[in-house]
Amino acid sequence: MTATKPFWREKTLDAMTRAEWESLCDGCGRCCLHKLRDEDTDHIAFTNVACRLLDAETCRCKDYANRRARVPDCVRLTPKRLGTIDWLPPTCAYRLLAEGQDLPWWHPLVSGRPETVHEAGISVRGRTVAEREAGDLEDHVVSWPGKWPAKARTPPVVKDRRRPG
Secondary structure (H helix, E strand, O other), X not given: OOOOOOHHHHOOHHHOOHHHHHHOOOOOOHHHEEEEXXXXXXXXXXXXXXXXXXXXXXXXXXXXXXXXXXXXXXXXXXXXXXXXXXXXXXXOHHHHHHOOOOOOOOOHHHHOOOOHHHHOOOOOOOOOEEHHHHOOHHHHEEOHHHOOOHHHHOOOOOOOOOOOO
């Protein structure tokens, strides 16, 4: 009996079904944070200010189906557009796969649990400011959305609870 590989190891991003593509989103919410681009240097700065449609607890869009109508500058990520978007966080599954890397242990498709993205410190849960309360975005520039949290690099050690010790 041969084990089949997960779809993200077998297919290119272009070959994925819509459902497979959508399932790559880990629900971290990092891409839903406002970003600032310096006009002179093209440098991108992340902020901790969340889009008004981001649910700060679940880290998911409150109106995903209608997001582009409600937030006109919301970007619809596609395999074709992926190569032109330079602001996806380094932990983003779309970016990782496009760069030839695998999904990390905390990704829900690997762990089987959506909570691991929060447990690993990847998500924006508890770290955002509401768009309407933020004021000047420049006052909210942060570096963490552009970095890998240390605890996300290595899976936690799980003790075998069947044996004492």
